[in-house]
Amino acid sequence: MDIEEFFKKMNIIIKNKELYVEALTHNSYSNENKKERHYQRLEFLGDAVLQLNVSLYLFNKFKKANEGELSKYRSSLVKRESLAMIARKLNLGDYVRLGIGEHDSRGFDKDNILADLYESLTAAIYLDLGLESLQIWLNKTILEPNNLLACLDFKSDFKSELQELIQIDKRSDLVYKLVNQEKIDNNKILFTINCILDNMVYGIGKGLNKKQAEQNAAKDALSKIKLFK
CATH class of the missing domain: 3.30.160.20 (Double Stranded RNA Binding Domain)
Known part of the structure; x- marks a missing residue:
């Protein structure tokens, strides 16, 4: 199944496929294959998009929570372990393009890479399709009730x-x-x-x-x- 089929299952029809290829390309693959584009720029944007939309969700969901409580909730949701957990559920490691060495060291199952993939795909959806499709993506992933509860559980060490x-x-x-x-x-x-x-x-x-x-x-x-x- 390619990335278009992956998103179709979420009722998301992508337009610019190359943007998603970039979002799924690790710099190790880019370096080995002399490609200019990899996901780090998209991951940077995706982090900001995620922070804003998760903040809005929590602000509206927990109307009696103070600033400190909301910050803790947001931190639990967008931390690396939480995003990696969601990425594993989505099998995003099956789609990432890695260099040979990174693949051999099981980069497709590393928390930092999986979390980056989720953020870069979040940015790709936002740039390609806008807020409506972004909201579908978030609702079916990080804001899905079971995932939400599991991620908030990470606030406990x-x-x-x-x-x-x-x-x-x-x-x-x-x-x-x-x-x-x-x-x-x-x-x-x-x-x-x-x-x-x-x-x-x-x-x-x-x-x-x-x-x-x-x-x-x-x-x-x-x-x-x-x-x-």
Whole structure:
């Protein structure tokens, strides 16, 4: 499926296909193939477009929230981990053009590249089709209710919270141990990590990268520790 088919499924009919090719071209590919265009300029614009539209959404959605609360919500939604999570759900890594070295190091599944892809495509839609199609894109991706809740959950740093808790209780050091990694659909790898405390497994977490799996393991451990406090 090419990028036109990808957007058709969202009822978005693109006009300038070359703009989206640029949005999906990493600088490693551009350098190796002596192409001038890659996605960094679009990613710059997409970041600004995303910041504005997410701010407007939050301003209208949470009418009683103060400036500090709105800033925290926005930060959680547009941070790299959140955008990368959405990009993985959309399988954007299947469409990116990478240089050989970057591809071999699994650049198509790196958080920073996936987040950049989401931002560059956001800019491409805005430039190519305007606000109406941009709103469709945002509503079906970052502002989709399940994605929205999942992204807002990133505002919690479960690893830091768990570390603070065990320091208060004067427990031994935490250990995060990778216990399994398996290939799943579209060349993705699912990591399983155990959160070990006092030589016991307190939490188990899974994720499409190690950081995400560690956060989920810490979250699992926190829920159990708090249950018995």
